[in-house]
Amino acid sequence: EIVLTQSPGTLSLSPGERATLSCRASQSVTSSYLAWFQQKPGQAPRLLIYGVSSRATGIPDRFSGSGSGTDFTLTISRLEPEDFAVYFCQHYGSSLYTFGQGTTLEIK
Protein backbone atom coordinates (compact mmCIF):
# COMPACT_ATOMS: atom_id res chain seq x y z
CA GLU A 1 0.00 0.00 0.00
CA ILE A 2 1.34 3.40 -0.99
CA VAL A 3 1.59 5.92 1.83
CA LEU A 4 1.16 9.59 0.93
CA THR A 5 3.02 12.18 2.99
CA GLN A 6 2.05 15.81 2.59
CA SER A 7 4.17 18.81 3.45
CA PRO A 8 4.18 21.23 5.00
CA GLY A 9 1.62 20.43 7.65
CA THR A 10 0.62 24.07 7.81
CA LEU A 11 1.35 26.81 5.29
CA SER A 12 0.85 30.45 6.29
CA LEU A 13 0.51 32.84 3.36
CA SER A 14 -1.25 36.06 2.41
CA PRO A 15 -3.89 36.58 -0.28
CA GLY A 16 -2.22 37.19 -3.62
CA GLU A 17 0.77 34.98 -2.81
CA ARG A 18 1.65 31.68 -4.50
CA ALA A 19 1.09 28.43 -2.63
CA THR A 20 3.03 25.23 -3.28
CA LEU A 21 1.82 22.07 -1.55
CA SER A 22 3.71 18.79 -1.72
CA CYS A 23 2.53 15.16 -1.73
CA ARG A 24 5.20 12.46 -1.63
CA ALA A 25 4.41 8.79 -2.26
CA SER A 26 6.24 5.95 -0.51
CA GLN A 27 6.62 4.14 -3.84
CA SER A 28 6.61 5.34 -7.40
CA VAL A 29 3.11 6.00 -8.71
CA THR A 30 2.95 4.15 -12.00
CA SER A 31 -0.59 5.15 -12.89
CA SER A 32 -1.90 8.70 -13.21
CA TYR A 33 -4.42 8.20 -10.41
CA LEU A 34 -3.35 11.09 -8.21
CA ALA A 35 -5.92 13.67 -7.15
CA TRP A 36 -6.19 16.71 -4.89
CA PHE A 37 -9.11 17.79 -2.73
CA GLN A 38 -9.96 20.97 -0.87
CA GLN A 39 -11.92 20.80 2.38
CA LYS A 40 -13.38 23.69 4.33
CA PRO A 41 -14.64 23.43 7.93
CA GLY A 42 -17.92 21.56 8.19
CA GLN A 43 -17.90 20.60 4.52
CA ALA A 44 -17.17 17.50 2.49
CA PRO A 45 -14.00 17.39 0.40
CA ARG A 46 -14.19 18.98 -3.06
CA LEU A 47 -12.32 17.50 -6.01
CA LEU A 48 -9.83 20.00 -7.47
CA ILE A 49 -7.37 18.03 -9.57
CA TYR A 50 -7.44 14.48 -10.97
CA GLY A 51 -5.04 12.52 -13.12
CA VAL A 52 -2.14 14.52 -11.58
CA SER A 53 -2.84 17.68 -13.56
CA SER A 54 -6.42 17.89 -14.87
CA ARG A 55 -8.73 20.41 -13.23
CA ALA A 56 -12.15 19.19 -12.18
CA THR A 57 -15.27 20.90 -13.47
CA GLY A 58 -15.61 24.48 -12.29
CA ILE A 59 -12.16 24.71 -10.70
CA PRO A 60 -10.41 28.05 -11.42
CA ASP A 61 -7.22 27.97 -13.46
CA ARG A 62 -5.18 29.37 -10.58
CA PHE A 63 -5.14 25.76 -9.32
CA SER A 64 -2.68 23.45 -11.05
CA GLY A 65 -1.21 20.03 -10.39
CA SER A 66 2.05 18.50 -11.48
CA GLY A 67 4.52 15.77 -10.71
CA SER A 68 5.48 12.21 -11.44
CA GLY A 69 7.05 9.21 -9.78
CA THR A 70 6.92 9.88 -6.06
CA ASP A 71 6.65 13.67 -5.96
CA PHE A 72 3.49 15.62 -6.72
CA THR A 73 2.63 19.28 -6.28
CA LEU A 74 -0.50 21.38 -6.04
CA THR A 75 0.12 25.01 -6.90
CA ILE A 76 -2.26 27.89 -6.32
CA SER A 77 -0.89 30.76 -8.36
CA ARG A 78 -2.49 33.72 -6.57
CA LEU A 79 -4.33 33.00 -3.35
CA GLU A 80 -7.87 34.23 -2.99
CA PRO A 81 -9.51 34.53 0.45
CA GLU A 82 -11.69 31.50 -0.26
CA ASP A 83 -8.64 29.28 -0.91
CA PHE A 84 -7.67 29.07 2.76
CA ALA A 85 -8.64 25.52 3.67
CA VAL A 86 -7.21 22.02 4.14
CA TYR A 87 -5.88 20.18 1.09
CA PHE A 88 -5.55 16.41 0.69
CA CYS A 89 -3.89 14.34 -2.00
CA GLN A 90 -5.36 10.94 -2.91
CA HIS A 91 -4.05 7.93 -4.82
CA TYR A 92 -5.59 4.78 -6.22
CA GLY A 93 -3.65 1.60 -6.74
CA SER A 94 -4.10 -2.16 -6.27
CA SER A 95 -7.80 -1.72 -5.43
CA LEU A 96 -6.95 0.62 -2.55
CA TYR A 97 -7.59 4.32 -2.08
CA THR A 98 -5.24 6.29 0.15
CA PHE A 99 -5.14 9.89 1.28
CA GLY A 100 -2.39 12.11 2.55
CA GLN A 101 -2.76 13.54 6.04
CA GLY A 102 -3.48 17.01 4.72
CA THR A 103 -1.93 20.47 4.51
CA THR A 104 -3.66 23.37 6.24
CA LEU A 105 -3.39 26.59 4.25
CA GLU A 106 -3.96 29.47 6.66
CA ILE A 107 -4.01 33.23 6.34
CA LYS A 108 -0.81 34.89 7.50
Add this chain to the structure above:
Amino acid sequence: QVHLVQSGAEVRKPGASVTVSCKASGYTFSAYYIHWVRQAPGQGLEWMGRINPKSGGTYYSEKFQGRVTMTRDTSITTAYMELSTLRSDDTAFYFCARLIVSIQSFDFWGQGTLLTVSS
Protein backbone atom coordinates in the same frame (compact mmCIF):
# COMPACT_ATOMS: atom_id res chain seq x y z
CA GLN B 1 -27.88 17.95 -10.46
CA VAL B 2 -26.14 15.23 -8.51
CA HIS B 3 -26.88 14.98 -4.81
CA LEU B 4 -25.83 12.53 -2.12
CA VAL B 5 -27.81 13.10 1.07
CA GLN B 6 -26.84 11.22 4.19
CA SER B 7 -28.75 10.37 7.33
CA GLY B 8 -28.35 12.38 10.48
CA ALA B 9 -25.94 12.25 13.38
CA GLU B 10 -25.85 9.14 15.54
CA VAL B 11 -24.75 8.35 19.09
CA ARG B 12 -23.92 4.79 20.08
CA LYS B 13 -22.39 2.96 23.00
CA PRO B 14 -19.24 0.87 22.60
CA GLY B 15 -20.04 -2.56 21.20
CA ALA B 16 -23.16 -1.41 19.38
CA SER B 17 -23.74 -1.11 15.64
CA VAL B 18 -24.79 1.78 13.42
CA THR B 19 -26.13 2.11 9.89
CA VAL B 20 -25.63 5.26 7.85
CA SER B 21 -27.61 5.86 4.67
CA CYS B 22 -26.72 7.79 1.52
CA LYS B 23 -29.58 8.77 -0.80
CA ALA B 24 -28.46 9.46 -4.36
CA SER B 25 -30.31 11.60 -6.89
CA GLY B 26 -29.70 13.40 -10.16
CA TYR B 27 -27.92 10.56 -11.95
CA THR B 28 -28.23 6.87 -12.78
CA PHE B 29 -27.59 5.23 -9.41
CA SER B 30 -26.43 1.91 -10.83
CA ALA B 31 -23.77 3.49 -13.04
CA TYR B 32 -21.37 4.71 -10.36
CA TYR B 33 -19.72 2.95 -7.42
CA ILE B 34 -20.41 4.43 -4.00
CA HIS B 35 -17.49 4.60 -1.59
CA TRP B 36 -17.38 5.34 2.13
CA VAL B 37 -14.66 7.50 3.68
CA ARG B 38 -14.38 8.53 7.30
CA GLN B 39 -12.69 11.40 9.07
CA ALA B 40 -12.05 11.59 12.79
CA PRO B 41 -12.52 15.13 14.13
CA GLY B 42 -9.58 17.28 13.05
CA GLN B 43 -7.92 14.35 11.30
CA GLY B 44 -7.34 13.07 7.77
CA LEU B 45 -9.46 10.99 5.42
CA GLU B 46 -9.63 7.19 5.65
CA TRP B 47 -11.09 5.00 2.90
CA MET B 48 -13.37 2.22 4.19
CA GLY B 49 -14.63 0.44 1.10
CA ARG B 50 -17.08 0.53 -1.79
CA ILE B 51 -20.19 -0.98 -3.24
CA ASN B 52 -21.19 -1.51 -6.84
CA PRO B 53 -24.85 -0.42 -6.85
CA LYS B 54 -25.57 -2.45 -9.97
CA SER B 55 -24.41 -5.84 -8.70
CA GLY B 56 -24.23 -5.23 -4.95
CA GLY B 57 -20.62 -6.37 -5.00
CA THR B 58 -18.45 -4.94 -2.27
CA TYR B 59 -14.77 -4.44 -1.50
CA TYR B 60 -13.62 -3.39 1.95
CA SER B 61 -10.43 -1.99 3.35
CA GLU B 62 -8.60 -4.70 5.27
CA LYS B 63 -8.82 -2.52 8.38
CA PHE B 64 -12.61 -2.78 8.44
CA GLN B 65 -13.05 -6.35 7.18
CA GLY B 66 -15.43 -8.22 9.46
CA ARG B 67 -16.89 -5.04 10.98
CA VAL B 68 -18.31 -3.19 7.98
CA THR B 69 -21.15 -4.16 5.66
CA MET B 70 -22.16 -2.08 2.66
CA THR B 71 -25.49 -2.63 0.97
CA ARG B 72 -27.84 -0.80 -1.36
CA ASP B 73 -31.50 -0.58 -2.27
CA THR B 74 -31.78 0.28 -5.94
CA SER B 75 -35.53 0.90 -5.68
CA ILE B 76 -34.85 3.98 -3.57
CA THR B 77 -31.34 4.75 -4.90
CA THR B 78 -29.83 4.51 -1.44
CA ALA B 79 -26.58 3.02 -0.22
CA TYR B 80 -25.98 1.93 3.35
CA MET B 81 -22.91 1.42 5.51
CA GLU B 82 -23.21 -0.62 8.69
CA LEU B 83 -20.36 -0.60 11.17
CA SER B 84 -20.49 -3.04 14.08
CA THR B 85 -18.66 -3.64 17.35
CA LEU B 86 -18.16 0.08 17.71
CA ARG B 87 -15.27 1.53 19.67
CA SER B 88 -14.58 5.04 20.87
CA ASP B 89 -12.05 5.53 18.07
CA ASP B 90 -14.84 5.01 15.52
CA THR B 91 -16.05 8.49 16.48
CA ALA B 92 -15.82 10.33 13.17
CA PHE B 93 -17.63 11.90 10.28
CA TYR B 94 -18.64 9.29 7.72
CA PHE B 95 -18.94 10.36 4.09
CA CYS B 96 -20.33 8.59 1.06
CA ALA B 97 -18.79 9.58 -2.26
CA ARG B 98 -19.39 8.80 -5.92
CA LEU B 99 -16.47 7.33 -7.82
CA ILE B 100 -15.56 8.21 -11.38
CA VAL B 101 -13.90 5.01 -12.57
CA SER B 102 -11.93 6.63 -15.37
CA ILE B 103 -10.06 8.87 -12.93
CA GLN B 104 -10.37 6.67 -9.81
CA SER B 105 -11.43 9.61 -7.71
CA PHE B 106 -14.54 11.08 -6.14
CA ASP B 107 -16.52 13.85 -7.80
CA PHE B 108 -19.53 14.16 -5.50
CA TRP B 109 -19.74 13.63 -1.77
CA GLY B 110 -22.47 13.41 0.82
CA GLN B 111 -22.58 16.04 3.53
CA GLY B 112 -21.19 13.66 6.14
CA THR B 113 -22.73 11.93 9.16
CA LEU B 114 -21.21 12.37 12.59
CA LEU B 115 -21.04 9.19 14.63
CA THR B 116 -20.20 9.56 18.29
CA VAL B 117 -19.29 6.43 20.22
CA SER B 118 -19.36 7.01 23.94
CA SER B 119 -20.40 5.16 27.05
